[in-house]
Amino acid sequence: MLFNSFEFILVFLPLTLGAFLLLRRQQHRLLLVVGASYLFYAAEAWWFPALMVTTTTISFVCGRLIECAPSDRARRRTLAAGIVGVLALLGWFKYAGWLAGSVSSLLETITAPGLPALERLTSDILLPAGISFFTFEAISYMVDVYRRTIPAERNPLRYAYFISFFPHLIAGPIVRYGKLGPQLKRTYRLDPELLRSGLLLFAIGLAKKVLVADTIALQIDPLLEDPSGLGLIDSWLLMIGYALQIYFDFSGYSDMAVGMARMFGVELPWNFDRPYRAANPSDFWRRWHVTLSTWLRDYVYIPLGGNRRGPLRRDLNLLLTMGIGGLWHGAALTFVIWGLWHGMLLVAHHHLKRLPLRLGRPAAVALTFALVTIGWVFFRMPTLAEAGDVLAAMAGLNGLGTPLASLAAVLVVAGALAWGLPEEWRWRMETWGPRRVAGAAAVSVLALLSVNAAQKFLYFQF
Amino acid sequence: MRLVYLFLALVAAALVAVAATVRLIDPVGWYYKPRVVEAALERPSEQCLVSERLIGERASPEFKAELVERRRARTIVAGTSVVLSLHAWPGERGFTNVGVRNTGVEALRPMFERVHATRREPLTVYVGVSPHWFNASWEAPNRPFGPRPLDQLDYLLARQNLQSSLNVLVSTSGSLVEGFERQQVGGRCVLARGPWVGDGEAETWAADGSSVTRWDLVSEVSRGPGDDFARDLVDYESTYYGDWTEFDRDRLAELERALTLAKSYGWNVVGFAPSFSRRYVERLSTAPGLRERWREYGELVPARFRRFGFSFLDLRDVREVPCADDEFDYGNDGWHTDRRCAMRVRHLLDRAAGAPAPGRPASTSIGRPSRKGPD
Numbered sequence: 001m002l003f004n005s006f007e008f009i010l011v012f013l014p015l016t017l018g019a020f021l022l023l024r025r026q027q028h029r030l031l032l033v034v035g036a037s038y039l040f041y042a043a044e045a046w047w048f049p050a051l052m053v054t055t056t057t058i059s060f061v062c063g064r065l066i067e068c069a070p071s072d073r074a075r076r077r078t079l080a081a082g083i084v085g086v087l088a089l090l091g092w093f094k095y096a097g098w099l100a101g102s103v104s105s106l107l108e109t110i111t112a113p114g115l116p117a118l119e120r121l122t123s124d125i126l127l128p129a130g131i132s133f134f135t136f137e138a139i140s141y142m143v144d145v146y147r148r149t150i151p152a153e154r155n156p157l158r159y160a161y162f163i164s165f166f167p168h169l170i171a172g173p174i175v176r177y178g179k180l181g182p183q184l185k186r187t188y189r190l191d192p193e194l195l196r197s198g199l200l201l202f203a204i205g206l207a208k209k210v211l212v213a214d215t216i217a218l219q220i221d222p223l224l225e226d227p228s229g230l231g232l233i234d235s236w237l238l239m240i241g242y243a244l245q246i247y248f249d250f251s252g253y254s255d256m257a258v259g260m261a262r263m264f265g266v267e268l269p270w271n272f273d274r275p276y277r278a279a280n281p282s283d284f285w286r287r288w289h290v291t292l293s294t295w296l297r298d299y300v301y302i303p304l305g306g307n308r309r310g311p312l313r314r315d316l317n318l319l320l321t322m323g324i325g326g327l328w329h330g331a332a333l334t335f336v337i338w339g340l341w342h343g344m345l346l347v348a349h350h351h352l353k354r355l356p357l358r359l360g361r362p363a364a365v366a367l368t369f370a371l372v373t374i375g376w377v378f379f380r381m382p383t384l385a386e387a388g389d390v391l392a393a394m395a396g397l398n399g400l401g402t403p404l405a406s407l408a409a410v411l412v413v414a415g416a417l418a419w420g421l422p423e424e425w426r427w428r429m430e431t432w433g434p435r436r437v438a439g440a441a442a443v444s445v446l447a448l449l450s451v452n453a454a455q456k457f458l459y460f461q462f
Numbered sequence: 463m464r465l466v467y468l469f470l471a472l473v474a475a476a477l478v479a480v481a482a483t484v485r486l487i488d489p490v491g492w493y494y495k496p497r498v499v500e501a502a503l504e505r506p507s508e509q510c511l512v513s514e515r516l517i518g519e520r521a522s523p524e525f526k527a528e529l530v531e532r533r534r535a536r537t538i539v540a541g542t543s544v545v546l547s548l549h550a551w552p553g554e555r556g557f558t559n560v561g562v563r564n565t566g567v568e569a570l571r572p573m574f575e576r577v578h579a580t581r582r583e584p585l586t587v588y589v590g591v592s593p594h595w596f597n598a599s600w601e602a603p604n605r606p607f608g609p610r611p612l613d614q615l616d617y618l619l620a621r622q623n624l625q626s627s628l629n630v631l632v633s634t635s636g637s638l639v640e641g642f643e644r645q646q647v648g649g650r651c652v653l654a655r656g657p658w659v660g661d662g663e664a665e666t667w668a669a670d671g672s673s674v675t676r677w678d679l680v681s682e683v684s685r686g687p688g689d690d691f692a693r694d695l696v697d698y699e700s701t702y703y704g705d706w707t708e709f710d711r712d713r714l715a716e717l718e719r720a721l722t723l724a725k726s727y728g729w730n731v732v733g734f735a736p737s738f739s740r741r742y743v744e745r746l747s748t749a750p751g752l753r754e755r756w757r758e759y760g761e762l763v764p765a766r767f768r769r770f771g772f773s774f775l776d777l778r779d780v781r782e783v784p785c786a787d788d789e790f791d792y793g794n795d796g797w798h799t800d801r802r803c804a805m806r807v808r809h810l811l812d813r814a815a816g817a818p819a820p821g822r823p824a825s826t827s828i829g830r831p832s833r834k835g836p837d
Contacts, residue, residue: 006615006616006619007612010615011612195466196465196469199466199469199470200469203469432465433465434465437465437468437472438468438469438472441469441472441473442476444469444473445472445473445476445477445480446621448477448619449480449619449620449621449624450621451616451619452616452619452620453620453622
């Protein structure tokens with residue numbers, strides 16, 4: 001069930017919210033939301049909830065055991081067991097097929113017929129939606145309990161809510177228990193302003209997805225099917241198009257998630273803050289998919305030593321962290337390269353910022369955007385060969401190409417929105433008056449009329 | 463809360479208005495309109511064709527079921543778009559084509575039940591069984607009779623359908639919101655609304671339920687380059703035959719259930735494999751992965767029909783009919799036999815059913831001028 005479907009918008013969400021508002025006891029509300037979330041997840045595939053139950057159980061039990069463990073060693077061991085447990089599920093469902101295929105191909109090139117039996121075993125594994133997200137949330141919970149940042153949760157229902165809450169289940173934002181848990185302990189009180197801002201944020205997020213991201217996708221997807229004929233101008237236009245598409249797609253999703261959570265009285269963390277206004281790579285990662293970048297910082301980069309062990313180790317840690325971030329997105333070399341590209345940009349930025357070189361802010365923003373856009377080539381193209389074709393075209397090796405006038409027109413509008421307006425969660429919608437609310441309603445209607453042609457959210461695949 | 467209610471009320475009001483407009487105008491014929499059938503059949507001397515803009519893909523099962531009753535059908539043909547060109551012999555009143563586009567084997571039982579509810583007497587039933595029905599990776603977009611309410615929302619609340627509805631309003635000056643008009647297209651009477659049939663953009667239904675395509679109707683419409691094989695095959699393999707790793711036994715069982723039903727109704731059933739052009743046959747019977755499925759089809763499907771005492775004609779190779787390689791519709795696509803070739807198929811089916819010979823298969827009044835190939 002997609003957020004951008006009538007099934008969800010006109011049936012699932014109103015029924016769940018309606019029932020939630022009718023209930024009086026907090027425990028009943030939690031039960032309702034957890035039940036609805038499992039139903040929502042089962043709509044993808046009937047057996048997905050079993051996977052979520054497993055991750056929830058492992059991390060909940062480990063949290064309790066870590067807290068009760070008699071020694072630091074026991075705590076460490078329990079944490080390691082918990083992390084291995086939830087990562088094993090992620091590894092099997094997300095990476096086994098890729099690893100088996102890669103090993104088999106390698107063997108095939110060196111010697112013999114590869115490992116067809118292993119390939120067959122892993123080729124039909126279906127990637128459960130959202131598994132990367134709730135696995136990271138479970139890990140963050142166990143590590144936070146281990147670090148004594150938070151106490152272990154004793155109420156399994158509240159913990160199940162944390163993992164399964166449907167607004168953030170499939171594609172984030174990646175939530176920390178320390179932020180969500182206290183909100184669940186408070187008894188819900190209907191807050192009309194929060195409800196209104198949630199409703200409006202959901203509507204604006206939907207519009208970003210179906211009116212902007214999908215419009216761009218319609219133009220660029222057919223042309224990126226065969227990138228071998230692209231030239232300088234069209235390749236840049238297409239990749240700028242993709243940069244804007246993925247931004248409006250994912251930030252639209254995040255707005256919908258944050259908006260929905262508000263309707264249920266929960267404040268989720270924001271994920272984007274006009275990332276293409278960033279003036280350097282570090283700034284970009286403070287604005288793009290913030291809940292992931294902070295997760296990687298807190299649970300990978302810092303445990304690796306962060307910047308505490310000298311510049312060389314810091315650079316290595318940055319590359320490793322971003323490489324892991326790339327691999328988290330998808331089991332493919334292209335994603336790893338995308339992550340490493342950003343790692344290199346961060347390393348380069350750390351070194352260059354010490355030099356007495358200063359660009360004006362517009363030039364710095366433009367340069368950062370160009371570098372990020374080059375990175376998107378690896379993210380978007382399914383194979384390295386195709387990514388190579390696009391990069392060659394962007395370098396001007398295939399001639400000028402053709403200016404795509406209609407795409408350029410769409411990009412001007414999308415670009416004006418991306419650079420000209422503040423991020424939607426900053427709009428203080430709870431203060432809006434009747435005129436703005438009516439305007440949002442008009443935009444919502446336009447978006448709803450495009451729902452039947454809508455495409456999946458790009459981040460649903462991760 | 464006042465502003466929350468304002469927001470919800472505005473959105474709801476706008477959506478209701480859009481849905482009502484699309485429902486009223488129904489720009490692609492989603493809803494069945496009995497009045498159209500009345501009008502099409504009211505003059506026996508000149509039965510009009512019906513534009514698919516008035517009765518579209520979704521409404522066609524209801525339309526076909528209605529035709530079965532009105533024509534007092536004795537012979538029907540069921541299947542998907544590849545059987546739609548099978549039509550009545552000149553002067554034959556008891557034939558009805560109940561084929562529905564984009565359906566799979568799951569569509570047979572509901573259609574059989576509906577036909578039997580209307581005509582409780584032994585019928586001769588021809589069933590075109592498409593090979594791709596048994597590809598588990600392919601799912602039929604349509605299920606006849608009663609789309610789910612959510613499908614209706616997708617239709618009623620679609621921007622393009624609102625746009626099409628407004629186009630109808632503009633092109634007919636608002637006079638044909640719920641109605642239709644008799645147009646003359648290619649010398650035939652066509653019930654339509656708007657200019658689309660005349661522009662050669664839409665298909666039509668004949669009074670026997672068969673499809674009359676733009677290529678049959680408007681002589682100026684180009685048949686295409688005559689060799690869309692390469693392009694179509696890409697579509698074909700990525701949709702109908704994509705990822706066909708094993709013959710779907712569940713759907714084979716569904717076919718058996720449909721045949722059991724037909725047997726219980728006392729129907730005389732003849733199954734057949736719709737025809738492909740020579741190049742498709744060569745491709746599908748030799749491509750790695752597909753050739754095994756192609757062979758299994760030839761073994762498993764006819765055996766199911768025979769198990770019930772029914773005949774089956776394997777006409778996958780169009781030369782078996784025989785028809786020429788360019789006797790296909792939709793720009794000569796290689797897998798939708800045209801009306802002329804279809805009647806040679808019909809002749810074989812009649813013979814297999816033991817039906818009285820209707821005379822030589824002939825080109826019909828709306829067929830194209832004679833072209834090369836056996837007659």
